[in-house]
Amino acid sequence: MTTDVRSLYQEIILDHNKSPRNFRIMEDATRVVDGYNPLCGDHYTVYLKIKDEKIEDISFTGSGCAISKASASVMSTMTKGKTKAEAIVLFTTFHDLVTGIADPADRMEELGRLAAFAGVSEFPARVKCASLAWHTMKGALESKTTSVSTE
Amino acid sequence: MPDLPGLRRDFPALGQSVKGKPLVYLDNAATTQKPIQVIEAMSRYYRMDNANIHRGVHELSERATAAYESVREKVKRFINAAETKEVVFVRGTTEGINLVAQTFGRSKVRQGDEVLISGLEHHSNIVPWQMLCGEKGASLKVAPINDAGEIIQDEFEKLLTKRTRIVAVGHVSNALGTVNPIKAMIAAAHSRGIPVLIDGAQAMAHMRVDVRDLEADFYVFSGHKMFGPTGIGVLYGKESFLNEMPPYQGGGDMIKSVSFEKTIYNDLPYKFEAGTPNIAGTIGLGAAVDYLSHLDIDAVEDYERELLNHATDVLGSIDGVRLIGTAREKLGVLSFLIKDIHPHDIGTILNEEGIAVRTGHHCAQPVMERFGVPATARASFALYNTMEEVDSLARGIRRVQEVFS
Numbered sequence: 001m002t003t004d005v006r007s008l009y010q011e012i013i014l015d016h017n018k019s020p021r022n023f024r025i026m027e028d029a030t031r032v033v034d035g036y037n038p039l040c041g042d043h044y045t046v047y048l049k050i051k052d053e054k055i056e057d058i059s060f061t062g063s064g065c066a067i068s069k070a071s072a073s074v075m076s077t078m079t080k081g082k083t084k085a086e087a088i089v090l091f092t093t094f095h096d097l098v099t100g101i102a103d104p105a106d107r108m109e110e111l112g113r114l115a116a117f118a119g120v121s122e123f124p125a126r127v128k129c130a131s132l133a134w135h136t137m138k139g140a141l142e143s144k145t146t147s148v149s150t151e
Numbered sequence: 152m153p154d155l156p157g158l159r160r161d162f163p164a165l166g167q168s169v170k171g172k173p174l175v176y177l178d179n180a181a182t183t184q185k186p187i188q189v190i191e192a193m194s195r196y197y198r199m200d201n202a203n204i205h206r207g208v209h210e211l212s213e214r215a216t217a218a219y220e221s222v223r224e225k226v227k228r229f230i231n232a233a234e235t236k237e238v239v240f241v242r243g244t245t246e247g248i249n250l251v252a253q254t255f256g257r258s259k260v261r262q263g264d265e266v267l268i269s270g271l272e273h274h275s276n277i278v279p280w281q282m283l284c285g286e287k288g289a290s291l292k293v294a295p296i297n298d299a300g301e302i303i304q305d306e307f308e309k310l311l312t313k314r315t316r317i318v319a320v321g322h323v324s325n326a327l328g329t330v331n332p333i334k335a336m337i338a339a340a341h342s343r344g345i346p347v348l349i350d351g352a353q354a355m356a357h358m359r360v361d362v363r364d365l366e367a368d369f370y371v372f373s374g375h376k377m378f379g380p381t382g383i384g385v386l387y388g389k390e391s392f393l394n395e396m397p398p399y400q401g402g403g404d405m406i407k408s409v410s411f412e413k414t415i416y417n418d419l420p421y422k423f424e425a426g427t428p429n430i431a432g433t434i435g436l437g438a439a440v441d442y443l444s445h446l447d448i449d450a451v452e453d454y455e456r457e458l459l460n461h462a463t464d465v466l467g468s469i470d471g472v473r474l475i476g477t478a479r480e481k482l483g484v485l486s487f488l489i490k491d492i493h494p495h496d497i498g499t500i501l502n503e504e505g506i507a508v509r510t511g512h513h514c515a516q517p518v519m520e521r522f523g524v525p526a527t528a529r530a531s532f533a534l535y536n537t538m539e540e541v542d543s544l545a546r547g548i549r550r551v552q553e554v555f556s
Contacts, residue, residue, distance in 0.1 A: 005554060014555065040511050041511065126499060
């Protein structure tokens with residue numbers, strides 16, 4: 001295996017793809033938003049239970065590539081229990097990481113599990129895959145819409 | 152058998168490395184690479200002959216006009232059309248289909264009428280007809296396909312009714328590689344007096360196309376899928392149909408005379424070529440037609456069939472690989488899945504091995520839906536691909552399996 005592929009398909013990503021966390025329908029969700037990538041057909045639904053400005057529970061369903069599914073799974077584990085404001089900060093951190101705006105070396109501790117996605121910035125075609133669930137979650141938090149598209 | 156892979160030397164882009172490995176270009180159904188002859192012809196035009204056509208009396212304009220019109224003659228011979236005026240230059244297959252839908256379709260299709268396509272079609276042979284049917288209150292009928300990815304001929308014939316105004320089907324499926332029995336399908340439609348448009352985008356680089364033998368009423372194709380440039384394609388139409396059709400776009404070159412009261416349209420084929428056309432692209436297409444004309448196209452088809460058979464055998468024997476589209480008659484395309492690994496992940500890892508394949512729905516979402524998959528990985532071949540490249544693809548697929556093991 002070349003080092004480049006390994007930088008994208010890190011163990012954490014392969015693990016979350018194989019066994020996605022919080023991968024379920026949430027019957028008592030307060031917000032449900034669909035996210036699509038029409039170019040590749042990736043489609044996820046993000047469920048949020050918001051109470052007192054806090055993400056009490058988050059889950060997702062849907063299908064897509066390993067990058068998009070692992071990203072949705074890691075997102076769910078990292079935002080659960082966070083306030084809306086904290087989740088938006090995480091969104092920005094993740095966005096800057098996968099688009100290559102931020103240098104992950106500067107902030108490995110802060111990034112935690114998100115650091116696994118640092119390699120995505122070297123694969124421009126896959127940035128949208130990694131961001132889809134995050135954009136969907138942000139749309140749900142802001143409650144502007146019931147559907148988010150990458151295009 | 153001529154040494155077809157020896158032609159690789161004519162294609163500069165094929166000689167490069169990607170990710171430190173020799174490029175294995177297997178995305179020919181998306182677009183083919185260009186031989187030096189095509190690149191040089193376009194460059195020569197811009198360096199020496201650049202001028203507008205059909206207007207100037209000066210030397211350059213005469214040269215440009217002669218070069219442009221000579222391509223019509225080349226295309227006519229290549230597809231065995233009866234007349235050069237039956238060859239209309241368009242931007243590509245998509246524009247050709249839209250032209251027919253918007254002119255022939257709009258003048259012939261009325262409320263309650265039907266347009267018949269198949270379940271194998273590319274979006275470009277679905278949406279223009281859907282738009283037409285929506286506008287006219289007509290209905291779009293779809294001939295279903297079987298589990299192998301073949302149009303079910305009995306069902307197709309049942310859908311040819313008194314209300315069917317036109318049939319539009321692909322010659323070769325871009326998503327699955329199925330070669331449709333279009334000669335028989337055209338004959339079946341004609342026996343009921345229904346005209347037929349054939350989307351030939353995926354056929355031209357791979358097999359002999361004789362529009363008169365097929366008796367196609369319209370046959371549409373793109374230059375860039377047959378070693379020519381992008382932005383140029385051909386609509387072949389029988390003269391009798393083209394004559395009846397109203398113009399597509401208005402503008403210069405498609406008129407004989409214009410006043411504010413009345414415009415007299417130009418003769419065929421200029422009636423359908425409004426505005427300054429893609430002159431360099433047309434000249435590039437002419438060079439591509441020359442290139443193919445110097446080859447034995449039947450030998451090309453035989454060679455590509457061997458390539459596809461080899462690929463089918465090699466990939467089919469890899470544990471976990473599922474081939475999508477197993478028609479008896481196939482050409483040029485192998486769609487596949489590897490267990491539950493998403494095609495985008497397959498494409499990214501193959502790219503790291505220097506292998507270019509297409510991943511996604513291939514602009515044929517109804518085909519994907521028919522097989523219950525959101526997307527596939529697709530290897531598609533051309534005359535310059537080699538058996539060794541097929542073996543590289545097989546090694547690449549094993550790498551994908553390693554990463555996801």
